[in-house]
Amino acid sequence: xxxxxxxxxxxxxxxxxxxxxxxxxxxxxxxxxxxxxxxxxxxxxxxxxxxxxxxxxxxxxxxxxxxxxxxxxxxxxxxxxxxxxxxxxxxxxxxxxxxxxxxxxxxxxxxxxxxxxxxxxxxxxxxxxxxxxxxxxxxxxxxxxxxxxxxxxxxxxxxxxxxxxxxxxxxxxxxxxxxxxxxxxxxxxxxxxxxxxxxxxxxxxxxxxxxxxxxxxxxxxxxxxxxxxx
Amino acid sequence: xxxxxxxxxxxxxxxxxxxxxxxxxxxxxxxxxxxxxxxxxxxxxxxxxxxxxxxxxxxxxxxxxxxxxxxxxxxxxxxxxxxxxxxxxxxxxxxxxxxxxxxxxxxxxxxxxxxxxxxxxxxxxxxxxxxxxxxxxxxxxxxxxxxxxxxxxxxxxxxxxxxxxxxxxxxxxxxxxxxxxxxxxxxxxxxxxxxxxxxxxxxxxxxxxxxxxxxxxxxxx
Numbered sequence: 001x002x003x004x005x006x007x008x009x010x011x012x013x014x015x016x017x018x019x020x021x022x023x024x025x026x027x028x029x030x031x032x033x034x035x036x037x038x039x040x041x042x043x044x045x046x047x048x049x050x051x052x053x054x055x056x057x058x059x060x061x062x063x064x065x066x067x068x069x070x071x072x073x074x075x076x077x078x079x080x081x082x083x084x085x086x087x088x089x090x091x092x093x094x095x096x097x098x099x100x101x102x103x104x105x106x107x108x109x110x111x112x113x114x115x116x117x118x119x120x121x122x123x124x125x126x127x128x129x130x131x132x133x134x135x136x137x138x139x140x141x142x143x144x145x146x147x148x149x150x151x152x153x154x155x156x157x158x159x160x161x162x163x164x165x166x167x168x169x170x171x172x173x174x175x176x177x178x179x180x181x182x183x184x185x186x187x188x189x190x191x192x193x194x195x196x197x198x199x200x201x202x203x204x205x206x207x208x209x210x211x212x213x214x215x216x217x218x219x220x221x222x223x224x225x226x227x228x229x230x
Numbered sequence: 231x232x233x234x235x236x237x238x239x240x241x242x243x244x245x246x247x248x249x250x251x252x253x254x255x256x257x258x259x260x261x262x263x264x265x266x267x268x269x270x271x272x273x274x275x276x277x278x279x280x281x282x283x284x285x286x287x288x289x290x291x292x293x294x295x296x297x298x299x300x301x302x303x304x305x306x307x308x309x310x311x312x313x314x315x316x317x318x319x320x321x322x323x324x325x326x327x328x329x330x331x332x333x334x335x336x337x338x339x340x341x342x343x344x345x346x347x348x349x350x351x352x353x354x355x356x357x358x359x360x361x362x363x364x365x366x367x368x369x370x371x372x373x374x375x376x377x378x379x380x381x382x383x384x385x386x387x388x389x390x391x392x393x394x395x396x397x398x399x400x401x402x403x404x405x406x407x408x409x410x411x412x413x414x415x416x417x418x419x420x421x422x423x424x425x426x427x428x429x430x431x432x433x434x435x436x437x438x439x440x441x442x443x444x445x446x447x448x449x450x451x
Contacts, residue, residue, distance in 0.1 A: 051331060051364065065323045067330060077319035090307040091293055097300045102281060136281060 006031040007059040009045055011038070013216050015108075015165035016068035017056040018206050022161050023075040025202035027082035069100055072161055086158045092144070093158075096151070099140050100162035107133040108166055114173050115221065127179055131186070137163065138187040145189075149196050156200055164197040171210040172217050236261035237289040239275055241268045242432045243440045245337075245389035246298040247286035252385045253302050255426045257309045299329060302382060314382040328368055328375070329386040336361035336390070340405060344397035344441060345448050351403060358405045362414065370413045373420055384421060391418040392431055400441040 008024065008031050010017030024031050036045055036055050048057045048064035058065045058074065065074050076085040086093050110129045117123035144151050144159065151159035167182075174181050184191055198207055236254070238261050240247035254261050266275055266285050278287045278294040287294050288301045290308070295301050306314045316322050339357035346354060365387065369375060375383035394406050408415045422428055 060320075063320055065320070065327075067327055070323050070326045070330070073326070074319055074323040077322065090304050091291075091295070093307065094295045094300050094304040097303065098295070098297055101297055101300065 005061050007034055008032070009034045009036055009042075009048065009057040009059065010055045011036050012208055013168075013213060014055055015169055018165040018168075018208075019068040019161050020056040020058055020071045020075070021206040022156070022165070022202050023072040023085055025206070026085060026156070027075060027079035029075070029079055029082075068165075069104070069162060072158060076158075083155055084157070085152075085161070087152065095140075095144060096157065096159040096162075099137070099151075099159050102133075102136075103162055103166070107137075111166065111170065111173055114177060115217065116224070123177065127177065127181070130173075130181055134181060134187050134190060138190050141189050141193055145193075150193065156197065156202065160193075160197055164194070164203065167194055167198060168208050168210060168213050169217075172213045175210065175214050176217065234291065237264060238262070239264050239266055239278065239285050239287040239289070241266050241285045243437045244285055245393045248389060248392075248430070248432070249298045249385050250286045250288060250301050250305070251430050252380075252388060252427060253305045253314060255430055256314070256380065256385075257305065257312045259305070259309050299333070299386065302385065306382070314376075314385065316376070316381065325375070325381070325383045328365070328383055332361070332365060332387050336365065336387075340390075340394060340397060343403055343405065344401040345445055347401075347449055351401065355403050355405055359407075359410070362405065362411055366411050366413050369417045372417075374417065380421065380424060380427070384417075388421060388427065390414075391421050392434075393437075396434065396437050396441055400438060400445055 006024070006029055008017070008020055010020065010033060012035065021033070034044070036042060041053055045055065045057065046053055048059060049055075049066045052066060054066070056066075056068055056071060058071045060074075060078070065071050072085060087096055107130070110126055110133065114123060114126045114130065117126055140159075141151055145153060148154050150156045151163070156164070170181055173179075182190055182194060197203055236259060238247065238250055238254070240250070240263055242265060251263075266272060268285065271283060275285065275287065276283050278289065279285075279296040282296060284296070286298055286301065287296050288304070289295075290304075295304050302314065316325055336358055339354045339361060342354035343351050343358055374380050375387065390406065398404055398406070406414065422431075
C-alpha cells in the first residue's frame, strides 16, 4: 500500500488524533499526516467528516473513517497481519471496550471541565471525581494486565491507547491546578504504566510535550475568557 | 446451573436491555431474564455493575458485562450464528459510527424532550429531528440498516420504533413525523413486523405508566 493511500487528518494537541497515530504505528502503516488548519476548517475536513467536522479522520483509499475508537478498531481489522490491538478473547475485548467507553463518556469530560471550573469548590469536586476514576482504572489495570506491563498484557493494546492518549492533558491539568492526580501512593501501577506507555516506540513520537500543551491550554483559556461576556 | 448459562439483568422498559434481548433471540441463545426494580436496585446488580449501577448487565460464564453496545459486540463475537456486525471492516466502522451518532445525538435529545417542557423541550425536539434527518438519509433505499437482514445497527437504533411513540405520548411532543421521515417509517414497519423483534417487546401500557412517572419526577406540572 503506497503512502498516499492512507492519510490521517489531525491536530497535534488532540488526544483522539493520537489514538489513531498509535494504532497506525503499531501496525507499521505508512501514512501521510495532514495537520488540520481549523479557522476555517479545511474543505477536506468538511468533506470527509460532514456530520461532526472533527479530527481525527482516517482516509484509506479515499474512504473516510471517523471517531477515534472506531478508527483504532478499523486499523486493527484492516491490518490484521500486524500485532493485535484488541485482545483476542471476547470477554477481554468487552472489558477493554467498557473502560474505553467509560473514559470517553465520563472520565475525560470530567478532566476537561476541571480547567473551566467555576470557583474552588467546583474545582475540588471535579478533581475528586477524576481521582476516583483513576482509582477505578488502577484496579482495571491490575485485573487486565495479569501482572504484565500494559492493559493489553505484554504489548500495548486498545485500552492502553484509549487511556494513554489522555496523559498529556492529565499532566496539563496537574500543572495548572497544582494537584497531583496520578500519584505514587494512590495509583502506583498507573504511574509505572504511564512511564512505560510514553516511552513505547509507537507512542513517543506522537505524544506532545506537556510544556507545549500547557502553552496551548493557556492560549485556549485566554481565547475563551476574551469571548465570554462578563 | 452450568457456567454456560446466560443471565440478563434488565428492566422491562429499558431500551438498552431490549437491544440485548433482540440480539440473544435472533441468535437463538437461551437466557434467563432477571427483572430489576430500578427504584430499588438489588445488591447483586450493584456488585455486577459497580461503576454505573445500571441495567442491562449480561452474565455469561459467571462474568458480568455492562453497557449495551459492548454487550452486543460480545454476543456477536461469542455466538457466531446470525452475524450482526457486517463482515467488511469499512462497513463495520460505518455501522459503529451511526450507532454512536444515534446514541449521542438522537437518544440524548429524545430523552431530554421526554423529561422537559416549554422552550427546553422545543430545543431538544429540534435536535432530535435534526439527528433523525441524518438517519433518514442512511436508511433510504434499504430494507434494514444491515441490508436484507436485521443487523447491529437495526438493533441499536431499534428503540425508536417503539420507545419514541411512547415518549411522544407521555411528553406531548412529536419527533417522528411520518411525512418528514418516510424511509424511517418504512423501516419501522419492516422492523416491527419481524416476529423475533415483535414477540419480545415490553407491554406498552406498563411503559407508559413508567415514563409518565419519570416525567412527573422532574416536571410535576
